[in-house]
Amino acid sequence: MPRADSASERIVYLTGGVGGSRFLSGLVRRVSPNQLCIVVNTADDRDFFGLHVSPDLDTVVYRLSGVVSGEGWGVQGDTFFCLEQISKLGEEAWFRLGDKDLAMHILRAKLLRQGLPLRSVTERLAKRFGIPWRILPMSDDPVETWIRTKEHGWVHFQEYLVKYLSVPSVLDVRYRGIRAARATQEVLEELERASLVIIGPSNPITSIGPILALRGVKPLLRALNKPVVAVSPLIGGRPVKGPLDKLFLSVGLEPGSLAVASRYRAFLRGIVIDQADRSDAEALAKNGLQVLVADTLMRTQEDADLLAGATLSFARGLSALPNCSSKTA
Amino acid sequence: MPRADSASERIVYLTGGVGGSRFLSGLVRRVSPNQLCIVVNTADDRDFFGLHVSPDLDTVVYRLSGVVSGEGWGVQGDTFFCLEQISKLGEEAWFRLGDKDLAMHILRAKLLRQGLPLRSVTERLAKRFGIPWRILPMSDDPVETWIRTKEHGWVHFQEYLVKYLSVPSVLDVRYRGIRAARATQEVLEELERASLVIIGPSNPITSIGPILALRGVKPLLRALNKPVVAVSPLIGGRPVKGPLDKLFLSVGLEPGSLAVASRYRAFLRGIVIDQADRSDAEALAKNGLQVLVADTLMRTQEDADLLAGATLSFARGLSALPNCSSKTA
Numbered sequence: 136m137p138r139a140d141s142a143s144e145r146i147v148y149l150t151g152g153v154g155g156s157r158f159l160s161g162l163v164r165r166v167s168p169n170q171l172c173i174v175v176n177t178a179d180d181r182d183f184f185g186l187h188v189s190p191d192l193d194t195v196v197y198r199l200s201g202v203v204s205g206e207g208w209g210v211q212g213d214t215f216f217c218l219e220q221i222s223k224l225g226e227e228a229w230f231r232l233g234d235k236d237l238a239m240h241i242l243r244a245k246l247l248r249q250g251l252p253l254r255s256v257t258e259r260l261a262k263r264f265g266i267p268w269r270i271l272p273m274s275d276d277p278v279e280t281w282i283r284t285k286e287h288g289w290v291h292f293q294e295y296l297v298k299y300l301s302v303p304s305v306l307d308v309r310y311r312g313i314r315a316a317r318a319t320q321e322v323l324e325e326l327e328r329a330s331l332v333i334i335g336p337s338n339p340i341t342s343i344g345p346i347l348a349l350r351g352v353k354p355l356l357r358a359l360n361k362p363v364v365a366v367s368p369l370i371g372g373r374p375v376k377g378p379l380d381k382l383f384l385s386v387g388l389e390p391g392s393l394a395v396a397s398r399y400r401a402f403l404r405g406i407v408i409d410q411a412d413r414s415d416a417e418a419l420a421k422n423g424l425q426v427l428v429a430d431t432l433m434r435t436q437e438d439a440d441l442l443a444g445a446t447l448s449f450a451r452g453l454s455a456l457p458n459c460s461s462k463t464a
Numbered sequence: 465m466p467r468a469d470s471a472s473e474r475i476v477y478l479t480g481g482v483g484g485s486r487f488l489s490g491l492v493r494r495v496s497p498n499q500l501c502i503v504v505n506t507a508d509d510r511d512f513f514g515l516h517v518s519p520d521l522d523t524v525v526y527r528l529s530g531v532v533s534g535e536g537w538g539v540q541g542d543t544f545f546c547l548e549q550i551s552k553l554g555e556e557a558w559f560r561l562g563d564k565d566l567a568m569h570i571l572r573a574k575l576l577r578q579g580l581p582l583r584s585v586t587e588r589l590a591k592r593f594g595i596p597w598r599i600l601p602m603s604d605d606p607v608e609t610w611i612r613t614k615e616h617g618w619v620h621f622q623e624y625l626v627k628y629l630s631v632p633s634v635l636d637v638r639y640r641g642i643r644a645a646r647a648t649q650e651v652l653e654e655l656e657r658a659s660l661v662i663i664g665p666s667n668p669i670t671s672i673g674p675i676l677a678l679r680g681v682k683p684l685l686r687a688l689n690k691p692v693v694a695v696s697p698l699i700g701g702r703p704v705k706g707p708l709d710k711l712f713l714s715v716g717l718e719p720g721s722l723a724v725a726s727r728y729r730a731f732l733r734g735i736v737i738d739q740a741d742r743s744d745a746e747a748l749a750k751n752g753l754q755v756l757v758a759d760t761l762m763r764t765q766e767d768a769d770l771l772a773g774a775t776l777s778f779a780r781g782l783s784a785l786p787n788c789s790s791k792t793a
Binding site: 185217218220244 | 513514515539542543545546547548549550552553554555562563564566567568570571573574577589592593
């Protein structure tokens, strides 16, 4: 149901994993394909057995093509015969790659090896899944989030998340390769011409953080005279999924809406927080932010539709307001 | 049931696809692991989606580890979810790669990409399947059998066999890469110290042909003062499986035991032919060959055991005879 008055609107949506893709499933029902560009974190990417796994791109593609599993990642009803065999043959197989899912990683690795950049590979694969929205990996260059843990030293974020189930204590977070990496020209151009930027309810440290850490991205957002709004991924200071609370504590921040806002303060104009966090609204407003209090837990498609709709209206409303965020930059 | 008197015996077995691996399943029950070396054709190898598929090595490994399917290739009870997804995503998927089977190709491709030669990759994978016999790919270098067809021009042998179901007319056969390829040092050393060489009931043109075409192999076999025996893959002039009759006709040979023997005449001392071809025995003997007439169709493990046992006894018996083959070289 695109609005007639928003034909020239250009929304850039920054996202990471499951929560961000749930919100996206609502967003795409509110805007037409040519109004939306989805910029996806690739710092979770990892090579498994010579295949290129890009968990956040996959989550977006599976979600938008309607094949995502109930857990929010991987393919619905997938089987694990290949991975079980790989495991039997002595390989570490803690990352659950289903048989259908493997098709994606096999083809991505094949196309990358042919010399195509990740953006083109992503475009091709999304097309094959029949997805009309523009999905852009944040970069063609390898970036990897690594976590320094008390128990296991430095581990890849996926290893921390999946192999160690986010149990180890977090001492530090690094985006390996971030200095040499560049945001793609497409990402920078989309941000330049955006009339609205929405940051999904994704982990600000491991999902959105790498996108923002790419050279040129933050200055563009700061200079953008258009609303930038974020949806907090925390409810009552706790993540719906993932280890964000732990990660916040590791960088000395109390997990909550204020911590989320602080990661985006250089450019954020509005924030959507959960009803459970409405007591944060005043402090957020004092930081110059517009605040929308809503139900942010998305259990159903309807939840996602409602949240995306409310966020869109909220963000559009901010276009009329003077840019307050520059004060907090 | 290894024979006590054959402790120092060293058998080199040359093989290709399904028929050769069936015979092998009988052979391994007659000799101890340290008496046998299996040299396998790799000119059927092909890259699919960036994975390294080595059909003849796989057939041997699956056969010897007891997981081979009833068809003689691939893994018993395998599923095809990944391949179906790959196909849905627009890739040609005529080569049936099962989900469990894919584990092999994924790991092989990974190890090759790490820089390991195919012989080491094969050794590692065979070990992981718990196989005690020495399996040697004929070469670490890429060789590919291509078939010139009337209908489709030059096609890879697997394409001819699987995609086109061996229907097109064969005009020519080439082993691409054969001049640059070298037999591995291990293969040459095994042939040098062999006390017996058995050529399995495999296609003399597309399975055994490439092994023999590697520089140094034929001269070694010719110079070997030990029995070299072949098991004919034809019964009544027809192959049990595959397009050998067509291939023989394409090179101007009448399909039959004599055609098989003619491909090996430079070094062959004995040949095992089927009861159906007993009328060829005289002509074969005239060519200086010892002949064993046996039931060569292997429907059951017992068939394979009997044929392998009879072939072994026949070959061992030839050790006592003067080398007649040199006359026909």
